[in-house]
Amino acid sequence: xxxxxxxxxxSNDTMxxxxxxxxxxxxxxxxxxxxxxDQIVKVIYxxxxxxxxxxxxxxxxxxxxxxxxxxxxxxxxxxxxxxxxD
Amino acid sequence: MIRSMLFIPGNNPAMLQNADIFxxxxxxLDLEDAVSPQEKxxxxxxxxxxxxxxxxxxxxxxxxINGLDTEFYERDLHSVVSDQIDGIVLPxxxxxxxxxxxxxxxxIESETHMKKTMGIIPIVESAKSVLEIEKLxxxxxxxxxxxxxEDLSADMEFERTKIGTEIDYPRAKLAFACKAYKIDAIxxxxxxxNDVNGLIADCQxxxxxxxxxxxxxxxxxxxxxxxxxxxxxxxxxxAQRVLLAAKKANEQGLGVFSLDGKMIDxxxxxxxxKIIDAAKKYRLLPVDHA
Amino acid sequence: xxxxxxxxVPDTLRGYTSATAYQSKNRILIPExxxxxxxxxxxxxxxxxxxxxxSDGMTLSFHHHLRNGDGVLNAVCQEIxxxxxxxxxxxxxxxFPNNAIIVDLIIAGNITNIRTNYINGxxxxxxxxxxxxxxxxxxxxxxRARAIESGDLPIDIAILACPTVDRNGNGSGTEGLSACGTLxxxxxxxxxxxxxxxxTDTIVDKVKQIDLDGKYVDAIVQxxxxxxxxxxxxxxxxxxxxxVGLKIARDAADFLYQAGVIKPxxxxxxxxxxxxxxxAAAVRKMMITKQIHGSFASGGTNGYYTxxxxxxxxxxxYDVQCFDLEAVRSYRxxxxxxxxxxxxxxxxxxxxxxxxxxxxxxxxATEIDLDFNVNVTTDSLGRLIGGSGGHADTAHGADITIIxxxxxxxxxxxxxxxxxxxxxxxxxVDVLVTERGIAINPRRVDLLEKMKNSNLTIMTISELMxxxxxxxxxxxxxxxxxxxxxxxxxxxxxxxxQLYQRF
Numbered sequence: 001x002x003x004x005x006x007x008x009x010x011s012n013d014t015m016x017x018x019x020x021x022x023x024x025x026x027x028x029x030x031x032x033x034x035x036x037x038d039q040i041v042k043v044i045y046x047x048x049x050x051x052x053x054x055x056x057x058x059x060x061x062x063x064x065x066x067x068x069x070x071x072x073x074x075x076x077x078x079x080x081x082x083x084x085x086d
Numbered sequence: 087m088i089r090s091m092l093f094i095p096g097n098n099p100a101m102l103q104n105a106d107i108f109x110x111x112x113x114x115l116d117l118e119d120a121v122s123p124q125e126k127x128x129x130x131x132x133x134x135x136x137x138x139x140x141x142x143x144x145x146x147x148x149x150x151i152n153g154l155d156t157e158f159y160e161r162d163l164h165s166v167v168s169d170q171i172d173g174i175v176l177p178x179x180x181x182x183x184x185x186x187x188x189x190x191x192x193x194i195e196s197e198t199h200m201k202k203t204m205g206i207i208p209i210v211e212s213a214k215s216v217l218e219i220e221k222l223x224x225x226x227x228x229x230x231x232x233x234x235x236e237d238l239s240a241d242m243e244f245e246r247t248k249i250g251t252e253i254d255y256p257r258a259k260l261a262f263a264c265k266a267y268k269i270d271a272i273x274x275x276x277x278x279x280n281d282v283n284g285l286i287a288d289c290q291x292x293x294x295x296x297x298x299x300x301x302x303x304x305x306x307x308x309x310x311x312x313x314x315x316x317x318x319x320x321x322x323x324x325a326q327r328v329l330l331a332a333k334k335a336n337e338q339g340l341g342v343f344s345l346d347g348k349m350i351d352x353x354x355x356x357x358x359x360k361i362i363d364a365a366k367k368y369r370l371l372p373v374d375h376a
Numbered sequence: 377x378x379x380x381x382x383x384x385v386p387d388t389l390r391g392y393t394s395a396t397a398y399q400s401k402n403r404i405l406i407p408e409x410x411x412x413x414x415x416x417x418x419x420x421x422x423x424x425x426x427x428x429x430x431s432d433g434m435t436l437s438f439h440h441h442l443r444n445g446d447g448v449l450n451a452v453c454q455e456i457x458x459x460x461x462x463x464x465x466x467x468x469x470x471x472f473p474n475n476a477i478i479v480d481l482i483i484a485g486n487i488t489n490i491r492t493n494y495i496n497g498x499x500x501x502x503x504x505x506x507x508x509x510x511x512x513x514x515x516x517x518x519x520r521a522r523a524i525e526s527g528d529l530p531i532d533i534a535i536l537a538c539p540t541v542d543r544n545g546n547g548s549g550t551e552g553l554s555a556c557g558t559l560x561x562x563x564x565x566x567x568x569x570x571x572x573x574x575x576t577d578t579i580v581d582k583v584k585q586i587d588l589d590g591k592y593v594d595a596i597v598q599x600x601x602x603x604x605x606x607x608x609x610x611x612x613x614x615x616x617x618x619x620v621g622l623k624i625a626r627d628a629a630d631f632l633y634q635a636g637v638i639k640p641x642x643x644x645x646x647x648x649x650x651x652x653x654x655x656a657a658a659v660r661k662m663m664i665t666k667q668i669h670g671s672f673a674s675g676g677t678n679g680y681y682t683x684x685x686x687x688x689x690x691x692x693x694y695d696v697q698c699f700d701l702e703a704v705r706s707y708r709x710x711x712x713x714x715x716x717x718x719x720x721x722x723x724x725x726x727x728x729x730x731x732x733x734x735x736x737x738x739x740x741a742t743e744i745d746l747d748f749n750v751n752v753t754t755d756s757l758g759r760l761i762g763g764s765g766g767h768a769d770t771a772h773g774a775d776i777t778i779i780x781x782x783x784x785x786x787x788x789x790x791x792x793x794x795x796x797x798x799x800x801x802x803x804x805v806d807v808l809v810t811e812r813g814i815a816i817n818p819r820r821v822d823l824l825e826k827m828k829n830s831n832l833t834i835m836t837i838s839e840l841m842x843x844x845x846x847x848x849x850x851x852x853x854x855x856x857x858x859x860x861x862x863x864x865x866x867x868x869x870x871x872x873x874q875l876y877q878r879f
Contacts, residue, residue, distance in 0.1 A: 006128050011786060012100035032787050034757055035851035064786025066847065069099040072135035076128040103847070104620050107811045305619035309626065369831035 004081025007065075007073035014040075014065035016073045018081050021057035024048065030062035043067045047074050087364070088112050088146065088270055089315035091232070092302045095120035096149075097129035102136050105147075108305040109312070112146035114175050117162050118153070126158050130165045137170040148207060150175040154183045160190065167194045173205030173229055178212060178237070181221050188227065205229035207272070211237035216256045223263035230270025232301055233260055236277070246277075248284050250291055261296030273300040275307075282310055289314035316368055317361045325358035325365075332358075381749065381798060385871040386863070395772050395804050398868040403725035404526035408567045409592060415545035416595040421451045424535065424573050424597060425459060433463045434532040437524075437569060439562040440470035440494075441537065441697055442554060445607025448537035448575045451599065453477045456486050465489035465510070467529060469520060469561040469718070470765070473497025474607060482508050491529055493517055494763035503861055504759045506877035512760075512862030514753060514875070517561065517696065518722025518729065518769040519867035524564040525719065528869055534569035536562045537602045538588055540578040545590030549698075549715075550708040552578035554603045557677075557698025557707045559587040563717035566592045577602045585708065587715065615657050615680070616650030620811050624780050625654030627832060628809040629662055632736055634830050635823055637776055638662055642735040643690075645675040645770055648699055651780045655738040656680055663689050674721070674730045675766060677713070682706035685713060694730045696721045696766075722769030724867050731766070731773025738778045739767055741808075743795040746837055748802030748817045750779060751795040753864060756788060757854055758878045764799050768867055771804040776823070778807045788851060789844040791837060796854075798864060798873040808837060815840050855879050 007015040028040045044058055058074065065073070092110035094101050096117045105113045115136075121129040133149065149166045151174055152158035167174070176187060184206060191204050206227045210216055211234030222231060235246060235253050244252045257273065264271035273292035276285045289300055289311055300311045317325070328345060332355050335343040343350055365371050378384060379391030418424060430436070438449045449468055454477060456464060464487050471478065471492050478499040481487040489510035490503070503512050515523055523529035538547035539554045549559045554577060566572055566588055574588060575597045616622060632638050644659060646652040656673075657680060663670065673681050674694040679702035685693050686706070693713045698704045707713045722731045731737075742761065743751040750771070753763050771777040781790050791808075806823060808815045815837035816823045827834055858877030866872045 006131075010098075010100065012103060032851075034854055035788055036849065038852060039849050064788070065099055066103055066139070066787060067849065068135040068139035069103075069132060072132040073128070075135070076131045079127065079131075104811065108619065108623055306622060 002081060002084045004077040004079070004084065006076035006080060007069075009061060009063055012064050012066070012069070014060055014062040014070050014073050016070070016077045017059045018074070018077045019057045020081070021055055024054050025057045026060070027058065028060045028062060030060075031064050032062070039067070040070060043070045044074055047071050051075075051078065053078065088230070088272075088299045089368070090299060090302055090308050090311045091148070091272060092305060092308060093120065093150070093275070096133045097121050097125050099132065102132065106143060106145055108308050110145065110302065110305075110308050111299070112148060112172070114148045114150050114301070115166075116150045117158070117166075118150045118177055126152070130162060134165045137166065137168060140170070143170070146172045148173050148175045148205075150177065153177045154186055163190055163194060167191065167200075167204060168198070169200050169202045171204070172202075173207060173227075175207045175209060175232065177209050177234070179208030179210065179215060179222065180212075181218050181225070184208060184222065184225050184228070203227065207232055207270075209234040210256065210260060211235075212241045213238070216259065219256070219259050219263045223267045223269060228267070228269055230272050230299070231260055231264055232272040233257060233274040235274035248278070248281075248288070250288060254295070257292060257295045257297060264298075265296060270299050271297040273297045275301045275303045277303065279304040279307065285310050286314060312368070316370055317365050319370075321361055322365045322370060325361035328355060328358035329362060379871060381747075381801060381872070383798060383873045385874060386860075389863075390870045392801065392866050392870040392872045395801055395866075397870065398724040401868070406525065406527040406568060409569060409572070411591045412545070412594050415590065415593045418573075418595050418597045421455050421575070421597060421599065424533070424595065425455055427595065428533055428571050428573075430456075430461060430533065432461055435465040435467060435530060437531040437534045437565045438466070438468035439536055439559065439565065440468055440472065441549065441556045441559055441561060442603040442608045443556075444472045444474050445554070445604035446472065446474065446537060447601060447603040448535060449475055450477050451575075452535055453481055457481060457484075460486070462486055463488045465491065467491040467531060469517070470494035470763070471496070471499050475499050485509055489513075491515065491523075492763065493520055494765050495760050496762055500760035503875075504878045506859055506861055508861060511860070512875060513865055514763050514862060515865050516722065516764040516768045516867045517718045517766045518724060518731070519764075519865060519869070520561075521564045521717065521719035521723040522725055522867065522869065523865070524568045525723075526869070531565060531569035533571045533573060534562070534565035535573050535575060536565060536588065538574040538576045539602070540580055540583055541574050541576040541596050542580050542583045542590070544582075545574065545593035545596060546583050546586045547574050547576070547588030547590070547593070548583035548585050549587040550585055550704060551580070551583060552576070553601070554605055554608060555704050556608050557704040558695045558715035560696035560716055560721060561718045562588060564719055571595075573597060575599060575602055614650060615653045618650070620782055621651040622654055624782070624809055624811055625651055625658045627814065628655045628738055628778050628780050629658035631778070631807065631809060631814060631827070631830075631832055632659065632776070633662055634832065635776065635826050637736050638666075638668055640668055641671045642668075643670055643672045643674070643733055644736055644738075645673060645731075645734055645774070646738040647740050647767075648676050648678070649740045652738050652740055653678075653680060655778070655780060660684060660689065672733075674716075674734065675770070677703040677706070679703065682710075682713065685710060694721070722766055722773065722867065724772075729769075729773065731770045734770060734774035736776040736778060737770040737774040738780055739771065741779045741781050741790060743790055743792050744779055744781070744805070744808055744837075745792045745795045745802070746841065748805040748808070748837065749795050749798045750800040750802070750805055751797045753799045754797040754875070756792070756796055756851070758796050758857055758876060760875070764864075768800040768804070771800045772867065776806050777804055778809055779805060780809045783810045783812055783840065783844040784848050787848045789841065789848050791841040791844055793841075797875065801866070801872065808840070810840060812843055813840050
């Protein structure tokens with residue numbers, strides 16, 4: 001199955017897995033879930049919109065990453081998925 | 087002039103988000119040796135996103151890209167070259183490489199309408215590079231040169247030692263060339279991060295040979311490097327007294343005067359001025375408790 | 377009712393007014409327990425229950441010198457469970473992760489009230505969930521001594537682990553298989569409990585050094601083992617290797633030097649956390665390079681402190697508890713390593729408690745707010761993760777109280793508008809040192825003045841909070857809490873804050 005993965009489970013990092021999907025889905029688990037769950041979902045959603053990608057399923061296991069780390073890991077995961085697709 | 091450059095692994099979010107807190111005069115976000123070949127894409131994206139997120143940097147930021155003999159360097163440059171950084175640190179640099187690098191930089195700078203022009207810090211880490219030190223130092227945009235003794239030792243087939251006699255020649259040559267062109271002479275990192283006394287001795291040796299800065303591979307090394315490469319409290323005090331005496335002499339219309347029984351002339355006053363300038367820049371002037 | 381910090385406290389109790397309110401009150405002392413001429417020797421934990429009729433509704437106290445290796449509190453809990461005794465109050469000076477057995481006893485209603493200075497581990501979870509039928513009262517180390525001597529915490533039976541006991545009932549902390557050093561936290565229990573039982577695994581004819589005076593001891597119980605030595609000297613006694621923590625520690629030491637604190641004859645205490653210990657190490661380096669001798673260091677001690685003493689950088693160590701074997705040995709062999717009781721350490725009503733003589737204390741925080749109130753009792757979700765211990769005592773006593781912490785932990789900012797739980801009131805907290813700047817409490821006009829030309833990055837605590845929000849984003853608000861589960865008792869007995877059920 002085609003998928004892309006990036007990041008680690010180290011502190012301050014995030015591990016993101018993406019797979020092609022019928023419609024967009026974003027699933028987030030985080031060590032700071034109570035405080036930043038919605039913010040993390042928003043960063044992922046905004047990045048997908050900006051990239052004009054909607055047919056994707058994103059799973060994010062977060063260890064307290066800052067927004068730019070989440071964005072970078074997502075973009076890497078997407079490009080790794082796309083490379084497989086080629 | 088800088089005293090320290092701190093290497094930060096480009097693919098490590100925890101290190102990256104604290105890159106600017108250790109007081110290093112410059113940081114080098116590393117896409118080369120600190121990143122495995124499979125993670126080059128991730129490091130590039132992370133450094134790019136990091137740079138985009140910080141509004142302004144209080145310290146200088148350089149990126150060590152992968153060498154021009156790899157498949158990575160072009161993508162590295164297109165990802166990170168921006169107004170957010172001060173320049174590129176180029177591994178295994180040769181004179182020809184700098185020209186090749188400049189061509190790409192010109193293109194990116196104009197295409198992206200950058201305000202800044204990228205500086206370049208070549209790493210001298212092969213025998214041929216050592217022979218080209220003078221030529222490298224004379225090129226445009228070269229802001230400093232960094233000695234890479236570990237790779238150099240492989241090329242030269244000598245053993246690295248803590249005492250470092252084997253790199254006396256490249257250190258001295260680099261120092262002379264950099265002084266001649268008024269750019270930073272940056273010493274190779276000290277690799278044993280637990281040996282503080284070894285680091286002090288290594289810094290002292292580089293300082294004595296005329297280098298003005300040292301690269302650090304661990305944040306804990308910065309304080310020690312600064313201790314050696316900053317003007318000492320004793321020197322600052324001396325310089326303050328020289329300048330005070332010079333001011334008095336000037337008021338009294340004296341051209342030459344003496345301090346502590348020694349004749350003070352123009353070169354000494356210039357030296358003292360440089361020391362005070364550095365002390366001001368690094369906030370080393372004694373705190374006034376009055 | 378709101379106390380002076382704006383926190384809701386029960387109408388029936390006295391709310392906190394100020395950190396110095398105790399100065400206008402008199403010390404209250406109940407009579408010490410009757411002297412015992414000949415202690416009883418019992419052969420099991422169970423025998424204590426029979427001999428002293430431990431029954432529903434009683435209060436049992438313990439100390440935590442065996443830390444995460446303690447076997448005595450656990451053995452007593454096991455016996456309570458077996459016998460099905462209900463509605464007990466337990467008052468251990470601290471509760472550690474290895475005391476997990478308490479969970480079942482809370483849920484079954486064997487234990488309905490708890491009074492302690494620190495709680496970490498599984499035992500805290502049912503309390504967060506609202507399962508404790510009564511309340512959890514959280515004291516400070518000095519405050520617990522005050523509570524006991526004043527009758528505010530009446531103890532029916534103190535069951536005190538003691539590494540070695542002799543035929544006269546005298547106890548020693550430095551001898552035996554489970555040697556743990558000083559026994560400072562047990563001194564008030566020893567003098568004011570109605571009955572005192574020492575539990576030991578080693579009985580000798582005569583102890584070399586008396587830590588628990590036999591004249592107060594009603595009975596001695598010998599069991600196979602009072603604890604696991606591995607766990608006794610565990611704990612956070614290693615200097616952090618994290619470069620961010622080390623940078624904070626260096627800045628804290630620099631701050632203290634520039635503020636004129638590190639001068640001949642100064643005295644110090646640091647918490648046992650990695651960064652706090654790194655402050656001690658940075659100060660030590662400063663003492664050596666600048667050849668500055670201090671007078672004393674206090675608190676829980678470990679090898680870093682015993683080196684200071686051994687090398688002559690301080691004249692004395694005042695020690696309530698030992699964190700490692702180095703400290704145990706030093707206390708045993710060095711007459712300048714002096715044991716103190718929790719009362720002598722931090723009881724506000726002692727004539728001259730050690731904390732009042734501190735030049736500085738460096739402490740940690742899980743949260744700090746714009747008024748400099750500090751939380752080390754709960755996390756930002758309000759779940760119990762610790763407690764004051766000596767935090768509020770030393771913060772009040774020391775000339776300068778420095779809090780060292782990173783601006784955020786796993787993204788979550790440490791600086792809040794209001795801390796979730798107040799452990800130490802902001803009027804006793806002077807300086808916050810973080811990796812991106814130092815904030816001075818505006819009350820300390822003297823420090824602001826001294827540091828105005830400093831090369832350190834000094835800013836307001838609001839500015840620091842803004843920086844952390846810029847980096848992390850503003851955290852979302854947590855769920856509304858449920859019923860009151862406990863109270864934070866300030867060292868003078870007034871109520872600082874409440875603990876709540878969390879969902």
